[in-house]
Amino acid sequence: MNPYSPTATKSIFRKYGIKPKKYLGQNFVVNKSVINNIIKAANLNPDDTVIEIGSGLGALTIELAKKVKQVIAVEKDGAMCKILQETLQKENIKNVTIINADILDSKNWKLPAKGWSASGGKIKNWKLVANIPYYITQPIIRLFLESEMPPQSITLLIQKEVAQRICAAAPKMNLLAISVQFYAQPEIISYISKNNFWPRPKVDSAILKITHIDKNRKKIDANIFFKTTRAGFSSPRKMLIGNLHKKLGIHREIILNIYLNLGINPEARAENLTIENWVELSTALFSHSTENVL
Known part of the structure; x- marks a missing residue:
């Protein structure tokens, strides 16, 4: 029975004598x-490989398998893995590899982000x-x-408020958006x-x-960029120039001159800057002062 309705999903749980695990955000x-x-x-x-995280009972997994060459389903819950394996066998779906592992613990398996595939190739x-x-959205x-x-792209079903953040x-930037x-x-x-969920979440x-991945990497070192942005957002309601001066140890006059060259308002707060502003400012x-920034 495919888990595409509340009745079908509840029936599967009754059949296996299990309940959704709240601590896993199921x-x-x-x-x-x-x-x-x-x-x-x-x-x-048709020639895509898809990494699916938290495959659960396989509602999404089954439909993905119909569209692509290979699905690698990473599921932390061993009970879900067993159910999914049985479902795939009944549906005669053979292009899905199930990995019982925590996606965030690369010690337990070969991270696909480094070119891993089920066959061992790239x-x-x-x-x-x-x-x-929801609770692993940011680290994922x-x-x-x-x-x-x-x-090539990331397509996720996540909490509405997190997606909006x-x-x-600008002028409502935040560190998550910047990251x-x-x-x-x-x-x-x-x-x-x-x-549309069972159990029904509160939100x-x-x-x-997420597309156009890797667009800024060649423009500036990520460590420099995030050191600057973290300093800028250290006190979000205060003016950016003061935060940068305090956290990076750079004189206000120097920062002000850089502002003028880049067309940044001297009274700007961190939330007022665009990504392009942050890249230019960090650079x-x-x-100006490698020793101070690093």
């Missing part, structure tokens, strides 16, 4: 139209598609955006009501797609 999509929307947003091709044209537990995105071999723009937008371009595809979700500060 909330299962029980509306096939939501699955179809995720698939559509991912823009999959992954080409791979994408990340998942309905992930960071893991794959910072990887040596990032995916990730897609924020994603430095590497890529995020976009909210659609919002998903909490009524709504959103389909977030300028580092170029």
Whole structure:
């Protein structure tokens, strides 16, 4: 029985005598139209390899397998892995590899971000598609955006408020938005009501797609960039120039001159700057005084 409705999903849990694990953030999509929307947003091709995180009962896994060459389903819950394996056998689906592991603990398996595949060869044209537990959203995105071999795109079903924060723009920037937008371009595809899940979470979700990955890496060293942005947001409600002076040890006059050269308002707060502003500012500060910035 495919888990595409509340009744079917509950029936599977009764059959195996198990319950959703709250500590793992298990909330299962029980509306096939939501699955179809995720698939559509991912823009999959027949030769793609998809990494799916938190495959659960396989509602998304099964539909992914119909669209791509290979699905690598990483699931932390051993019980879910067993159920999914049985479902795949009944459906005669043979292009799914299940890995019972914590995606964030690369010691337990070969991280796909470094080119791993089920056959031991290099992954080409791979994408990340998942309905992930809310509590691992930030570390998951960071893991794959910072990887040596990032995916072509990332399509995630995540908490609505987190998706909105990730897609924020000046003058309402935040560190989470900067940490994603430095590497890529995020976009909210659609919002998903909490009524489409079982157990029903307390908040709504959103389909977030991240593309154009790796766009800023060659412009500036990430360590320099994030050292500057963390300093800038150290006291978000205060003026940026004071934060940079205090945290980076650079004289206000020097920062002000850089502001003028870059066209940055001297009274700006960290949230007022765009990603381009931050890249230019970080580069300028580092170029002026390597010892102070590093």
